[in-house]
Amino acid sequence: AQSVAQPEDQVNVAEGNPLTVKCTYSVSGNPYLFWYVQYPNRGLQFLLKYITGDNLVKGSYGFEAEFNKSQTSFHLKKPSALVSDSALYFCAVRVPNDYKLSFGAGTTVTVRA
Amino acid sequence: NAGVTQTPKFQVLKTGQSMTLQCAQDMNHNSMYWYRQDPGMGLRLIYYSASEGTTDKGEVPNGYNVSRLNKREFSLRLESAAPSQTSVYFCASRRGTANSYEQYFGPGTRLTVT
Numbered sequence: 001a002q003s004v005a006q007p008e009d010q011v012n013v014a015e016g017n018p019l020t021v022k023c024t025y026s027v028s029g030n031p032y033l034f035w036y037v038q039y040p041n042r043g044l045q046f047l048l049k050y051i052t053g054d055n056l057v058k059g060s061y062g063f064e065a066e067f068n069k070s071q072t073s074f075h076l077k078k079p080s081a082l083v084s085d086s087a088l089y090f091c092a093v094r095v096p097n098d099y100k101l102s103f104g105a106g107t108t109v110t111v112r113a
Numbered sequence: 114n115a116g117v118t119q120t121p122k123f124q125v126l127k128t129g130q131s132m133t134l135q136c137a138q139d140m141n142h143n144s145m146y147w148y149r150q151d152p153g154m155g156l157r158l159i160y161y162s163a164s165e166g167t168t169d170k171g172e173v174p175n176g177y178n179v180s181r182l183n184k185r186e187f188s189l190r191l192e193s194a195a196p197s198q199t200s201v202y203f204c205a206s207r208r209g210t211a212n213s214y215e216q217y218f219g220p221g222t223r224l225t226v227t
Contacts, residue, residue: 009153032214043117043203043218044156051214090155099144099163099209100171101216103155 006104019081023091117219136204143209145187
């Protein structure tokens with residue numbers, strides 16, 4: 001069985017400060033890892049993914065994430081947060097040849113001006 | 114190119130009523146999915162369709178049925194709605210080929226069962 005944990009329900013940062021949203025996962029085999037963002041009353045938007053290769057992946061809106069196999073983590077980062085980054089962020093995992101994507105519970109990010 | 118569309122956007126049902134949530138995608142994707150989103154629980158997979166003509170149960174299928182009407186459309190039916198089915202429902206699609214990974218989501222249907 002595969003699962004994802006997002007240990008923080010909420011993350012609060014000041015605009016201009018670094019933003020980190022944590023994610024750890026559990027799978028049998030090699031993971032495909034994803035980050036999605038959800039703005040209020042909207043569907044989920046894809047931010048970035050790790051499939052294979054370089055452990056640091058870059059995505060939309062200046063976000064990046066680092067895959068750490070030994071720690072089974074895939075933390076989302078942004079060097080300088082904007083107020084417009086305030087949203088709900090989901091980490092997700094699946095394994096190759098499986099159609100099912102498992103999501104974490106989500107982390108609400110609030111960036112204050 | 115509208116992506117993934119869902120109808121209706123909002124719905125209120127009484128316990129025991131039935132309804133069908135509609136989903137369509139115009140990206141020629143093979144795979145389609147239905148999720149429900151509840152506070153503090155992330156998204157949970159209800160049913161999915163790996164390709165036209167196939168459907169499979171996900172994590173929480175009880176109380177739901179699906180139909181993959183054609184490649185574009187994947188509907189979710191509640192035969193006898195219960196208050197526990199109050200949720201936000203999202204449809205998603207994925208190209209479903211060897212090098213396609215991410216899913217694309219619709220805007221959601223907010224369902225309240227009283």
